[in-house]
Amino acid sequence: MKSTIKSIIIRISIAFLIIVALLTYFSGTIDNYLLPHVSVTFGGEGSLKYDLQTVSVFEENSSDYDDSETLCFRFECEKELDHFVQMGSLVSLQASVEVAENEYALREGAAVIVEKREAQDGIECTAELKKMDIAGDEKMPAVGDEVLIDTEFESQPYRHIVMKSAIQNGSFVYLVTKDADEKRYVHEVPVTILEESDFYAAVEMSGDSLPIVLSSTKEIHDGQRVIVDG
Amino acid sequence: MKKRIISILKYLLLIFIVLLFLLPIIYMLANSFMSTEEISEAYTASTEHYLSFHLIPDRFSLEQYYQAFLRRPQFLKLFWNSILITVPVVAIQTLVSSFAAFAFTKFRFPMRDALFFIFIILLILPSWVTMVPNYMMIQRLSLLDTLWSLILPSAFTAFGVCLLRQYMRYIPDETIEAARLDGASAIGILFKIVLPQVKGGIAALMILSFIDSWNMVEQVIVFISDREKYPLSVALSEYAGTDPGIVFACGVIFMIPPLLLYLYHSKEFKNAKV
Numbered sequence: 001m002k003s004t005i006k007s008i009i010i011r012i013s014i015a016f017l018i019i020v021a022l023l024t025y026f027s028g029t030i031d032n033y034l035l036p037h038v039s040v041t042f043g044g045e046g047s048l049k050y051d052l053q054t055v056s057v058f059e060e061n062s063s064d065y066d067d068s069e070t071l072c073f074r075f076e077c078e079k080e081l082d083h084f085v086q087m088g089s090l091v092s093l094q095a096s097v098e099v100a101e102n103e104y105a106l107r108e109g110a111a112v113i114v115e116k117r118e119a120q121d122g123i124e125c126t127a128e129l130k131k132m133d134i135a136g137d138e139k140m141p142a143v144g145d146e147v148l149i150d151t152e153f154e155s156q157p158y159r160h161i162v163m164k165s166a167i168q169n170g171s172f173v174y175l176v177t178k179d180a181d182e183k184r185y186v187h188e189v190p191v192t193i194l195e196e197s198d199f200y201a202a203v204e205m206s207g208d209s210l211p212i213v214l215s216s217t218k219e220i221h222d223g224q225r226v227i228v229d230g
Numbered sequence: 231m232k233k234r235i236i237s238i239l240k241y242l243l244l245i246f247i248v249l250l251f252l253l254p255i256i257y258m259l260a261n262s263f264m265s266t267e268e269i270s271e272a273y274t275a276s277t278e279h280y281l282s283f284h285l286i287p288d289r290f291s292l293e294q295y296y297q298a299f300l301r302r303p304q305f306l307k308l309f310w311n312s313i314l315i316t317v318p319v320v321a322i323q324t325l326v327s328s329f330a331a332f333a334f335t336k337f338r339f340p341m342r343d344a345l346f347f348i349f350i351i352l353l354i355l356p357s358w359v360t361m362v363p364n365y366m367m368i369q370r371l372s373l374l375d376t377l378w379s380l381i382l383p384s385a386f387t388a389f390g391v392c393l394l395r396q397y398m399r400y401i402p403d404e405t406i407e408a409a410r411l412d413g414a415s416a417i418g419i420l421f422k423i424v425l426p427q428v429k430g431g432i433a434a435l436m437i438l439s440f441i442d443s444w445n446m447v448e449q450v451i452v453f454i455s456d457r458e459k460y461p462l463s464v465a466l467s468e469y470a471g472t473d474p475g476i477v478f479a480c481g482v483i484f485m486i487p488p489l490l491l492y493l494y495h496s497k498e499f500k501n502a503k504v
Contacts, residue, residue, distance in 0.1 A: 005493075006494055009490055009493050009494045010494070012490060013487075013490045013494075016486060016487075016490070020306060020309060020310075020483075021310075023299050023300070023303070023306055024303060024306040024307060024309075024310060027300075027303030027306060027307075028303070030300050030303075031300075031301070031303060034300060034301060
């Protein structure tokens with residue numbers, strides 16, 4: 001009986017030590033498996049860009065702002081773009097021009113916004129055609145011709161431009177730091193959104209060139225160790 | 231009737247005392263099965279509520295064990311530090327004490343009793359008194375910040391010698407003489423005749439020295455500066471204030487080896503007579 005109890009205790013002891021030894025030996029592997037894997041992005045200086053692609057029709061310039069006979073076109077954009085679209089902003093466009101008799105081709109051109117007013121669903125802008133890349137005896141587009149607007153508006157330069165999906169609850173981002181053992185940890189850093197486009201936001205934050213968590217396989221919290229993918 | 235009432239009261243008193251002794255262990259076990267939120271709520275006093283003391287978890291959770299075993303491997307590494315310190319201490323102390331006690335009991339040599347008296351004096355000295363000389367010696371031996379700085383001072387103690395000497399005194403000299411006449415060497419007599427008869431003393435010494443070095447704190451703080459070499463006993467006291475949840479789970483893990491050792495030797499320990 002006595003030896004049975006002793007042998008049971010010995011077995012329990014050995015099992016306990018083996019379990020602890022295995023868990024210790026494979027702790028790195030287990031840790032890597034259980035830690036959240038995060039993908040990161042880097043913020044940086046720059047300006048927000050907003051692509052606008054729409055279609056309009058050339059009109060004769062008949063407004064009060066200019067008496068000269070030039071072509072203009074109107075287009076609408078979202079209200080959020082109000083601060084991007086300024087008087088004098090350049091608009092890139094494409095229009096079909098007659099390259100030979102009854103033969104048309106798309107040629108690039110540029111226009112300048114000369115008028116901006118609030119519309120029901122956003123802003124209505126009038127842009128005046130300033131330049132058309134035509135050569136030889138190609139004809140300029142005429143009133144009623146279709147114009148394809150494919151332009152990019154730019155905001156003022158900002159110190160921190162980050163992806164919008166990296167901003168958690170609209171108020172903070174997770175920055176990734178690493179310690180002396182090359183282990184990575186996330187730290188919550190509050191941000192203030194100054195301006196935003198579809199995918200990016202200009203923010204005010206501290207922590208300059210550190211990677212910012214974009215997505216995580218598990219829920220993360222301040223000070224947590226993570227594995228950075230890629 | 232009166233006798234029965236007295237006996238019931240005695241038992242009640244004993245149960246109360248036992249519970250009093252077991253309360254810290256029960257409390258630790260209960261808290262180790264609580265979630266982090268529940269523990270932090272219980273340990274955070276605010277203007278709205280006071281520190282709460284409860285033994286039954288609101289929601290049973292293995293989170294603390296999950297953290298201790300899988301997410302915070304540093305605690306397991308510290309556990310192995312404790313093992314690396316304790317096992318050599320117990321082994322060396324048992325061996326050295328057996329030899330010394332055997333010599334003090336069964337050998338006659340000049341100044342034997344005077345030497346043993348010095349051993350007794352060493353026994354009554356508090357460990358803090360010998361801490362500074364130990365530190366200086368360890369520094370001279372360039373063993374500071376190594377596990378040997380904890381093993382060596384603990385392995386050679388007077389306690390084990392005194393304890394085993396008391397056991398060996400009850401072994402009749404005639405037995406030793408008979409063995410000697412049969413041609414046994416001193417080492418043979420010790421291992422084949424003496425030690426099998428003092429199993430209880432050996433068990434007691436192993437358990438006590440195991441507990442002593444397993445719970446080592448002061449020596450570690452003095453001799454070791456690299457935190458990665460700390461045993462779990464020091465880490466537990468360090469984390470107790472900041473992360474009580476994991477400390478409860480680690481405390482339970484920490485309790486298992488001495489408990490297993492005690493259970494293994496319980497019979498000899500209980501039957502041991504000095």
